[in-house]
Amino acid sequence: MSLSQGGFFSTYSFFSDAAGVAGNLLAFVLFVSPIPTFRRIIRSRSTEQFSGLPYIYALLNCFICLWYGMPIVSSGIILIATVNSVGAIFQLVYIIIFIIYADKERKVPNGIGAILGIIQLVLYFWYSRSSVQASRRPLLESYA
Template identity: 30%
Template sequence: MAVFSGDWAFAFGVLGNIFSFLVFLSPLPTFYNIYKKKSSEGYQSIPCVVALFSAMLWIYYAFLKTNATLLITINTFGCFIETIYVGFFIFYAPKEARIQTIKLLLILVVGGFGGIVLLSHQFIFEGAVRVQVVGSICLVFSLCVFVAPLCIVRQVIKTKSVEYIPFLLSIFLTLSAVMWFIYGLLLKDFNIGIPNVLGFTVGLLQMVLYVMYNKKEEKDFVKEQNLPELKNHVIILHNDKNLPELSEEQIIEIVKLGSLISCTQKFDLALCMHENIAEDHKKQRKTMEI
């Protein structure tokens, strides 16, 4: 039974590696845009530095735990790719952002990770206690990492727009969380399993919001297409001949001109009738004189 459970754990660990690999590669379009424009353009380096720190912690935990090769493989790749991202950001970022990134690296990677390794390995903890303490640190930090996307969820609900949710990344994160949760459950390692419950919940919430607000945006778009707003009130005349488009101001001038022509015609008609009546009177006078 233990061998059977181990086989399933290995299978889900491999799947977790695959989906986590896709998650680690998801920022590539962002950094490609940075490379093309030769500027970081307001992008933040914090997610990359935090991901680097998290991967280093999990590698350390995997070495202490032993028999956790799948944790080592994916987090080694994570350290490699996140280091490239951070270096890329530092190269193209403005001076202030570059200094902030270097400070964050020193605080988390050098100070934080170095302090954890030094304290847990040399002074305080030994054996199974050391593994449990480092695992608890990984658990807490992973929970903090999974809580971060809740800011995106809040932004989506506030703006009712899905532009802040990368849908494919949400899918990969959710699937990755599911695989690592089952992997931790089969190995009875709650330090791996528990954080991924929150990861799955947040990823599922993002996808639900995406579907809900994406449909709303599509309906609004259809309404706008069916009932377009006329800003300049332009009237288009369709006829056999190609006629120019007339604006509201031009239409008003034409109506005024029409009214003027109509009044002129009425005046000419009245004048003509008056002249005819006067001429008839003259004829009648001449007839009487004769």
């Protein structure tokens, strides 16, 4: 079959779209799967022995896939951007609930670490921008 006749290409397009929709449905099921855990956390008003790391990792994964699916980065894969934007919202809500119901002994050091991490990122971007502007000047200037 020739690609120009449309037979193979249309079959490929159909199965590609079907796999994309199936992947979105399965990803959505993955994003809503922690709901029973968070219902338990809200009812008991404690995070008990649950770890918040999986939700942070899932949020980072959603942000990376969301960036990859944006039209300015990759064209034609908007399904990836849509499902990961929904996933990022779910993960943010889970993390906020986790922070609200975390024990004080766990919340204070993590809060201090988060604030210091944000300050470190701001300083990095501030100084990296100024160093890029400074590096545009030539290292050696000729006065001849």
